[in-house]
Amino acid sequence: MARQRAIYQRIADELRADITAGTLREDMRLPTEAELAQRWKTSRATAVQGLKVLVNEGLIVADRPRGYFVRKRRPMVYRPQAEFRIPEPDADIFRQRIADEQDSREPSQKIEVAISSPSKTVQRRLHIDAKTAVAVRRRMRSIDGDPFNLNDSHVPLSLVEGTDWMSPEDVPRGTNRVLAELGYEIIHSVDEIMVRMPTPEESSRLALGPGTPVAEHIVTGYARRDGRETPVQVTVNILPGDRHVIIYDRVREGESA
Amino acid sequence: MARQRAIYQRIADELRADITAGTLREDMRLPTEAELAQRWKTSRATAVQGLKVLVNEGLIVADRPRGYFVRKRRPMVYRPQAEFRIPEPDADIFRQRIADEQDSREPSQKIEVAISSPSKTVQRRLHIDAKTAVAVRRRMRSIDGDPFNLNDSHVPLSLVEGTDWMSPEDVPRGTNRVLAELGYEIIHSVDEIMVRMPTPEESSRLALGPGTPVAEHIVTGYARRDGRETPVQVTVNILPGDRHVIIYDRVREGESA
DNA sequence: CATTACACATTGACTAGTCAATGCACGGCC
DNA sequence: GGCCGTGCATTGACTAGTCAATGTGTAATG
Structure with a gap:
């Protein structure tokens, strides 16, 4: 059996799916770091790590201290x-x-x-x-x-x-x-x-x-x-x-x- | 005066400069996380943060557990x-x-x-x-x-x-x-x-x-x-x-x- | 009523660790 | 000489916090 996927990866995966599925739309606010940490029963650092994955994929932006938002793309x-x-x-x-x-x-x-x-x-x-x-x-x-x-x-x-x-x-x-x-x-x-x-x-x-x-x-x-x-x-x-x-x-x- | 640049940023800046200047060449190994932490008198997590910046810029890769290496680009x-x-x-x-x-x-x-x-x-x-x-x-x-x-x-x-x-x-x-x-x-x-x-x-x-x-x-x-x-x-x-x-x-x- | 001051929620930066996974070199054994 | 096992250095994942910076809304003030 494949090794367990890391928690931060699973957090990123779930949020990414929500974005591509349209549950989370452009400019919508994501859960806070603290909320994610609680929901996944992990530390804030791990939730942050998950969010960073999406930031580096260009899918979301952090607008401090308002929260994380789905990025819009208007080429x-x-x-x-x-x-x-x-x-x-x-x-x-x-x-x-x-x-x-x-x-x-x-x-x-x-x-x-x-x-x-x-x-x-x-x-x-x-x-x-x-x-x-x-x-x-x-x-x-x-x-x-x-x-x-x-x-x-x-x-x-x-x-x-x-x-x-x-x-x-x-x-x-x-x-x-x-x-x-x-x-x-x-x-x-x-x-x-x-x-x-x-x-x-x-x-x-x-x-x-x-x-x-x-x-x-x-x-x-x-x-x-x-x-x-x-x-x-x-x-x-x-x-x-x-x-x-x-x-x-x-x-x-x-x-x- | 401008706010102090973060330590992890300065670590990334220095390594990036070494790469673009050619001091660190393709396939060369970078200092380890522990070495960087010690040299900058900071924690390992901060050194890691600095290295991650360069990973996300596509300049280096982590080849676990051998260390970090300058990436080669052969288009x-x-x-x-x-x-x-x-x-x-x-x-x-x-x-x-x-x-x-x-x-x-x-x-x-x-x-x-x-x-x-x-x-x-x-x-x-x-x-x-x-x-x-x-x-x-x-x-x-x-x-x-x-x-x-x-x-x-x-x-x-x-x-x-x-x-x-x-x-x-x-x-x-x-x-x-x-x-x-x-x-x-x-x-x-x-x-x-x-x-x-x-x-x-x-x-x-x-x-x-x-x-x-x-x-x-x-x-x-x-x-x-x-x-x-x-x-x-x-x-x-x-x-x-x-x-x-x-x-x-x-x-x-x-x-x- | 308008303006200012302040508390709060939230992210950013950072500390100081633990435990796990894994190439690699080295020593021992046949 | 060649093979194998083992220890080690190093990164990956994670915990559990602290303090700082900063928009926003609310309460206090004139």
Whole structure:
């Protein structure tokens, strides 16, 4: 016979079942630690251990000292491909959101531009070494004050020095348009998506609860120079798992997709 | 002045810094709970709490009773688009892997075919209700005995009843080819990618350590019937975050991408 | 009536232990 | 030399508490 399942596991199992079955619905309050301890005839520490399991699964949050609550998940649509379709890439996600849902919440973004030495990630993708300076355009996009993604674009400094690309303001025609005007039109992109737990820095910048994974979406943009495809821009997006669905459209015709 | 950071947080911070700085490398052993407790002049429970933080971040694993070890992350390439390019979609990921790395480890898959009532997820995407039976083709793909993804395809039963699609064996020419032969060639797909923590069932089926998020990759395939695009197949892939990078290629030409 | 002060319930951090399960190294035995 | 048993270090589960921080509702106060 299989070994007895631990008490804290059984507590977690029962509560999880209640959540998936709908007995416990979004935003509803869970029993307190003390109540659970009593009901299962165990110590508070064990009840806490059970609750922590669900916290780490991203199913509940502790709102101290009000209690534990079932977490709500309202993902918004994120379409990497949109930037190839609509003139103003930057505005797109917001439009998407506003189109999808009627609620006209306040979108906002904070832009920061810096010059720095490229990280390993950027070096490899731009085919440059650590000594080649890059311009970095960091954006944090929020809705109603709630941050919902981080977006850092990296371009070799020599390509964009002194241009609008480096303006720490919104560029209405889009930074990709700026690159195109400079002779670096992005004609091909490679998207990489990795899934992991956030670093503490990401966690605090995005105000993530524990148990919230992120998708790291890296877009390498290639332009044609001297008849060859050359990488010109690497954009790293950090998307909280509880706030996004990433969508791609693929068609068979044309061998692309 | 900001409130004092908790001891367990500081323990986690220090160890995390050692890992990202490379002082603690992959597969290296961490100090024991007792050592940490002593070094920080605290109780074992607090040291454990600090280690748990890193476990839940997916940075370390506890291998009882040998100790805690820095986790290794060896993602393999996953290309959803490949199935539109190479005749045998099923074989592709394996080929990819074998091409990328020389190590010829043993790929294998377990296939199961069932008839069932569609889940909400499938209903919505196939435009059917719970009363319409679907054929489900479940695959678990492994390398060297290590499971690395789950892949469940759903098709309305009426389309594939009695065909090769329902054979619980590998279909060398690919199940999408079978669909095409039946007059349901998939000409358009929509990919959705969601990021979340695994359910306990996924966790055990894929042998996931704690702190490992998954990507849920849902592909809805559309075929042309009577001049209209109709959804014919929904495939749900569960990809462990520590074992995958999802890659998409996008080109500007042809308005697709 | 409105505003403030306070008690309370609840989670967060922590202490100081106990007992169980289990790889692993080492010593003894054939 | 090879096999086996045993002890040990280490993590897993758990007990039974303490003190601190903090929203919330209630009671006291002007």
